Amino acid sequence: MTGVTHWWRQRVTAAALIPLTLWLVSSLVALGAGGYENFVAWLRSPLVAVLMILFLIALFQHMALGLQVVIEDYVHAVRVKVFAVLAVQFGCLALLVLGVVSVLRIVLRG
Amino acid sequence: MPVRSSDDVPRRTLLRRFPVPRNFNVSPESRIETGKTWPAPVGTTRTRKFAIYRFDPHAGRNPRIDTFEIDLDDCGPMVLDALIKIKNEIDPTLTFRRSCREGVCGSCAMNIDGTNWLACTRFISDTREPATIYPLNNLRIIKDLVPDLSHLFAQYALVKPWLQTKSLPPERERLQLPEERRRLDGYYECILCFCCTAGCPSHWWNPQRFLGPAALLQSWRWLSDSRDEATGERLDELEDPFRLYRCHTILNCTRTCPKHLNPGKAIASIKKLLIERRS
Amino acid sequence: MQRERPLSPNLQIYRPQLTSVLSITHRLTGVLLSVGSPFFVIWIVAAADGARSYAAFADMLGSPLGLALSFMWTFSLFFHLCNGVRHLVWDAGYGFELRTIYTSGWAVLAVSALLTVIAWIAGLRLGA
Numbered sequence: 001m002t003g004v005t006h007w008w009r010q011r012v013t014a015a016a017l018i019p020l021t022l023w024l025v026s027s028l029v030a031l032g033a034g035g036y037e038n039f040v041a042w043l044r045s046p047l048v049a050v051l052m053i054l055f056l057i058a059l060f061q062h063m064a065l066g067l068q069v070v071i072e073d074y075v076h077a078v079r080v081k082v083f084a085v086l087a088v089q090f091g092c093l094a095l096l097v098l099g100v101v102s103v104l105r106i107v108l109r110g
Numbered sequence: 111m112p113v114r115s116s117d118d119v120p121r122r123t124l125l126r127r128f129p130v131p132r133n134f135n136v137s138p139e140s141r142i143e144t145g146k147t148w149p150a151p152v153g154t155t156r157t158r159k160f161a162i163y164r165f166d167p168h169a170g171r172n173p174r175i176d177t178f179e180i181d182l183d184d185c186g187p188m189v190l191d192a193l194i195k196i197k198n199e200i201d202p203t204l205t206f207r208r209s210c211r212e213g214v215c216g217s218c219a220m221n222i223d224g225t226n227w228l229a230c231t232r233f234i235s236d237t238r239e240p241a242t243i244y245p246l247n248n249l250r251i252i253k254d255l256v257p258d259l260s261h262l263f264a265q266y267a268l269v270k271p272w273l274q275t276k277s278l279p280p281e282r283e284r285l286q287l288p289e290e291r292r293r294l295d296g297y298y299e300c301i302l303c304f305c306c307t308a309g310c311p312s313h314w315w316n317p318q319r320f321l322g323p324a325a326l327l328q329s330w331r332w333l334s335d336s337r338d339e340a341t342g343e344r345l346d347e348l349e350d351p352f353r354l355y356r357c358h359t360i361l362n363c364t365r366t367c368p369k370h371l372n373p374g375k376a377i378a379s380i381k382k383l384l385i386e387r388r389s
Numbered sequence: 390m391q392r393e394r395p396l397s398p399n400l401q402i403y404r405p406q407l408t409s410v411l412s413i414t415h416r417l418t419g420v421l422l423s424v425g426s427p428f429f430v431i432w433i434v435a436a437a438d439g440a441r442s443y444a445a446f447a448d449m450l451g452s453p454l455g456l457a458l459s460f461m462w463t464f465s466l467f468f469h470l471c472n473g474v475r476h477l478v479w480d481a482g483y484g485f486e487l488r489t490i491y492t493s494g495w496a497v498l499a500v501s502a503l504l505t506v507i508a509w510i511a512g513l514r515l516g517a
Contacts, residue, residue: 003348003355004384011480014473021470029512036443040436052433063423069358070416072351073315099430102437112491113407125405132401140395165395173395221397224404247399257397311409314399358416359479361408361490375485382482 006065013062020055040106049107056099064092116367119236126224145174148200154181159240160192162204165251173251176201177240189237190218190229193255205254213368216303220245220255226305228368246308248317262304265321269329269347274340290336297331297376299369300324306363306373312356320356323363323373330376333383345384354380407494415472418465425462463508467501 027048031038042048067088075081113120133141145164150157157179165173178196185195190208197204206229207217213231221244222232234241249257273284307313307322321329329348332338348354354377363373403409435446449455475493478484484493 001351003351003353004388006351007355007381008385008388011477014477018470018474021466025466025508029508032512032514036436036440036447039443043433043436056430059426063419063426066419067423070420073312073356095427095430099433102430102433105437106433112488112495114488116487118487123404127402128400128405130400134401136398136401137393137396139393140398142398163397167394170392221402224402225406242402244402245397247397247403249397250394251397252394258394309403311400311412358412359476360412362403362406364485364487364490365406365408372485374479375482378479378482378485381480 006068010062010065010069013058013065016054016058017062020051020058023051024055043103043106044109046107049103052103053100056096056103060092060096060099064089067092113365116365116370139172141172143172143174145176147177148179150179150181154183156182158182158192158234158237160196160243161240162193162196162243162255163245163251164204164254166203167253182234185234187233187235188230189222189232189234189241189243192234192241193218193229193243203254205256207256214301216301219303219305219308219368221247221308226309226366226368228303228305231368246304248308248314257308259304261317262307262322262324263302265307265325266302266328268321269325269332270340270344271328271332273332273335273338274343275337276339284337286336293334293336294331296371297327297334300327300331300371301369303368305366305368309362309366311360311362312358316352316356319352321353323357323377326354326357326380327371327373327376330380333380342387345380345387348380349384354384357381407491411472411494411497415469415476418469418472421462421465422469425458425465460505460509464501464505467504467508468497471497471501471504 027042031042043052068085071081071084071088075084136142142163160178160180161175162178163173164176178200180192180195185191188211190211193204193206194208197206206220208230209215209217211218211230213228216228218229219226220229221242222229223238223242226246229243243255245251245255245257249259249262252258275284302324304322304324306327307324310320310323313320313322329344333341333344338344357374357377359374359378361374364371364375367373432446432450435442450459475484475497478493484490
């Protein structure tokens with residue numbers, strides 16, 4: 001990936017995360033220490049589920065790109081750098097899939 | 111509290127250095143030791159101590175900090191005046207670059223009290239007690255306050271800082287509208303002192319692959335020159351993840367420029383141009 | 390034997406300024422958020438697994454250590470969000486005058502502290 005595409009994707013996911021994060025934080029604050037039933041009922045609604053999935057996609061893409069830049073800045077030994085970048089990419093993908101599957105499980109349980 | 115210009119010397123400091131050990135992550139030959147102290151002559155009232163980085167390439171020892179106490183009533187107002195006085199009257203081996211003594215040549219760029227500036231335009235009254243004088247950061251030191259700038263100049267040459275044209279040269283001058291000439295203001299005035307590049311943390315961690323604010327400012331100077339015809343090629347050179355994109359808008363460069371230029375803004379303009387040409 | 394020339398000090402002596410301090414804090418909060426994100430995913434997984442897993446997770450989060458870490462994580466979130474907006478404004482090409490850099494920097498610190506406090510007070514009051 002050239003520097004340009006990386007830079008652009010980081011900014012696009014960042015812009016997407018601004019409204020999504022504000023939505024998530026205000027929703028969680030409103031839920032407060034509500035408990036299991038409230039949380040699941042909230043997450044089950046289609047709009048919330050879609051926004052949550054979009055949030056997870058934007059979050060983990062932004063995270064993977066950001067951590068890659070941090071590794072490139074500080075790690076110079078080639079083998080360590082490649083291993084670290086791969087670990088970050090796979091980790092973020094795994095977390096994303098885990099998160100989306102869990103949201104779908106809650107929604108589809110009905 | 112907000113800083114208005116790079117001239118602004120802070121009066122109060124919460125933190126003078128980052129809280130790392132003095133010789134943190136420093137290779138053995140670069141570890142700094144304590145050196146000699148030269149007190150002021152008897153009878154002086156207004157004095158200032160200068161703690162100066164010294165390195166003798168022929169002595170086979172590590173760099174050290176020498177402290178000189180100067181009689182301010184017998185010295186010019188600028189830090190460079192103090193350095194010249196020390197060299198003339200106390201220790202003739204003190205070595206530093208200097209030329210114009212008026213802030214236009216860039217020779218006396220050094221780290222004064224933790225930030226990079228020109229010694230000839232920094233008032234002694236704006237320094238701390240003791241004033242700490244180090245060479246420009248993260249550079250190989252030839253002697254005392256003289257760093258090896260060759261790889262910084264090589265990075266500057268890499269951006270091809272000259273007019274590149276494909277069309278035939280005109281009969282007389284290449285013409286430019288006043289608005290087109292104004293686009294160069296704030297970029298052509300760079301004196302290549304390298305205060306910005308030496309103060310850029312990203313350049314500290316990637317000095318070989320990241321070009322640094324000085325070279326990139328000049329790259330923008332040529333990108334925004336209406337007479338230049340190699341815009342595409344110049345941008346192609348900067349597309350990889352390291353040459354331009356190690357810049358994370360830390361903005362130490364804009365904060366420290368002794369000529370009040372804005373390398374951060376220039377680099378942001380290059381990034382914008384790279385995106386615009388893709389859309 | 391030729392010794393290598395010494396390297397002049399960089400981080401060891403450079404003055405911390407708002408520019409560099411806020412920038413490294415942005416990076417630090419980004420990394421902290423990344424480290425905390427698996428726990429956010431685990432939260433959703435626990436909810437999908439049922440009431441018992443969720444209760445176990447909620448207990449962990451409600452412990453003194455859990456609350457302290459969550460508070461730090463929330464501040465990191467708001468700081469990274471506000472400073473992120475500042476970054477996007479720079480990327481659009483605006484706000485590079487030194488005065489603006491400094492004013493926006495102090496504003497980011499103030500707003501993120503304020504948002505953290507408001508979010509926690511509101512969260513503790515509303516849910517209870």
